[in-house]
Amino acid sequence: MSKIIVASPPNTGELAPLLELARGLAQRGHQITVLTGSRFRDAVESVGLAFTPLTGIADFDDRLIGDIPERARLTPGPEQLNFDWVNLFVNPMPHQHAALQELLEADPDQYLISNALFLGAVPTAMGASGHRPRRWVAVSVVPLAVSSEDTTFFGPVPVGPGEDQKAANRAAIAGFASEMQPVQDRLNELLRSMGARGTFPAFVDGIITVPDVTAALTVPGFEYERSDAPDSLHLVGSLTPQRPAEWQPPAWWSDLDGSRPVVVVTQGTLANRDLTQLIEPALTGLADLDVTVVATLGREVDALSIPLPANARLAEYIPFDVLLPKADVYITNGGAGGIHQALAAGVPVLAAGLTEDKPANAARVAHHGLGIDMHTATPTPEAVAADTERLLKATEIRENVERLAQVYAAYDALVEIERLTLG
Known part of the structure; x- marks a missing residue:
């Protein structure tokens, strides 16, 4: 010890x-x-x-x-x-x-x-x-x-x-x-x-x-x-957050049964005051696609200011270690932690963010062919829909992400940081 x-x-x-x-x-x-x-x-x-x-x-x-x-x-x-x-x-x-x-x-x-x-x-x-x-x-x-x-x-x-x-x-x-x-x-x-x-x-x-x-x-x-x-x-790889022991799946969890693609969208845990930036455009743009959209708000669910589309499911929080393995596309405002978790789960990324480190994360996603950098923090519903459809069909991007997921799997950040600390 x-x-x-x-x-x-x-x-x-x-x-x-x-x-x-x-x-x-x-x-x-x-x-x-x-x-x-x-x-x-x-x-x-x-x-x-x-x-x-x-x-x-x-x-x-x-x-x-x-x-x-x-x-x-x-x-x-x-x-x-x-x-x-x-x-x-x-x-x-x-x-x-x-x-x-x-x-x-x-x-x-x-x-x-x-x-x-x-x-x-x-x-x-x-x-x-x-x-x-x-x-x-x-x-x-x-x-x-x-x-x-x-x-x-x-x-x-x-x-x-x-x-x-x-x-x-x-x-x-x-x-x-x-x-x-x-x-x-x-x-x-x-x-x-x-x-x-x-x-x-x-x-x-x-x-x-x-x-x-x-x-x-x-x-x-x-x-x-x-x-x-x-x-x-x-x-050293990424750290996967431990799931809270008290977390229970929402009532609609069985809807993520693989019968159609799942698209996860989030604005992270902090930059989520204004859901019109990304969450609401994504819900609106994807409403007519044959996908199930899961929006994790990081705040109270009644903060949404638009009617919830029929193909969308809403939650304040869902542990990514159980959600992302069910996903086919991850839409994010560009936070590093979520992007790493998505890629480690083999999920292509659609990134829309312009503050803090978010543009740098999005640039890496695009540079390595792991998804799309939207070059904006406030995309239109039409742009979100078009880029999501592109990612669902992008065989090369999906193959790149699957290869990188194997790299993530080879790292144990906790063990490596312990080794670096204690020598």
């Missing part, structure tokens, strides 16, 4: 895989303490794990981010990304550091597994005073943005005949780094104030290279190839 701190910012998408990891490690006999936002106390303690809350500005409620007036005025892209990264990840770093130091002061003989965007261990890793964990493993739950001559965050830059691919990639990465300079400046300002030495690498590189080891929740064949990736970076 080892003592392990599992730490994450209180962002639902960042924390959820870490909680699954914490549960799995506890079941394997390790003593786990989860360090995250106070609103997740019940979720942590209800599965038998020790909980320590973040404090100060590190303890925020990510459900309220969309209500910040200043953020609402910003254009999606570098402007909004700078705001998010500074306010959600960089500015909370001193408070994260203080909470982590309190745990390590009480017991220095602990390992740390953190979300890659949890920066509380960075100051001591860069020379500030304080305790360092026995080993620090960062877990990346979003597409890799680490610099490479082979690709950018969104894939290799399109080039013409005779143009230098690597030079084009380097130029694009330099341009992105320039756009995100406010994040870099603020991070290094805080680190200097905390007594750290040196300069933090470009933000999206440093969160991968500063920890002792980084485990990326992805597989070859979904992530872009990087011949110059750091040795400390490991692709």
Whole structure:
């Protein structure tokens, strides 16, 4: 048995895989303490794990981010990304550091597994005073943005005949780094104030290279190839959420009997306030197709503002480990976790998202021939219907997905992260 701190910012998408990891490690006999936002106390303690809350500005409620007036005025892209990264990840770093130091002061003989965007261990890793964990493993739950001559965050830059691919990639990465300079400046300002030495690498590189080891929740064949990736970076596969013991199938579950194709549509667990973005266009567009549509809302089912089509079934939540094996197409706003689960189940993806990491996930789906990138967060019903029909008939895409599902099956992320942590 080892003592392990599992730490994450209180962002639902960042924390959820870490909680699954914490549960799995506890079941394997390790003593786990989860360090995250106070609103997740019940979720942590209800599965038998020790909980320590973040404090100060590190303890925020990510459900309220969309209500910040200043953020609402910003254009999606570098402007909004700078705001998010500074306010959600960089500015909370001193408070994260203080909470982590309190745990390590009480017991220095602990390992740390953190979300890659949890920066509380960075100051001591860069020379500030304080305790360092026995080993620090960062877990990346979003597409890799680490610099490479082979690709950018969104894939290799399109080039013409005779143009230098690597030079084009380097130029694009330099341009992105320039756009995100406010994040870099603020991070290094805080680190200097905390007594750290040196300069933090470009933000999206440093969160991968500063920890002792980084485990990326992805597989070859979904992530872009990087011949110059750091040795400390490991692709470890995906984590499948454990099904709640109390979950029961809905009354209509027998409708998914294989008599006609099943299309699953979701807007994830957080970006689901406005169901007119994807859920409702999908339900409307697919209403006349010979398919069964299952919409998982991630919120109360009466939030739907349109009549439910006859071929549609609705639920607040259905565990994907039982739903996706019945699916033929997965329609998503682009969250990484759901896409990985769909591909691991052999289901082609139709992705529609333009914020956070969603466009990068969609770009990977299209690049590797695993589905379709709709290049919008608000598709029309007609576009959803046309692309869904295309995926139902796309033999090559389905074969690509089936091959990649075998790759997922060869990985055990829990076992690999345990190995990377304990050495």
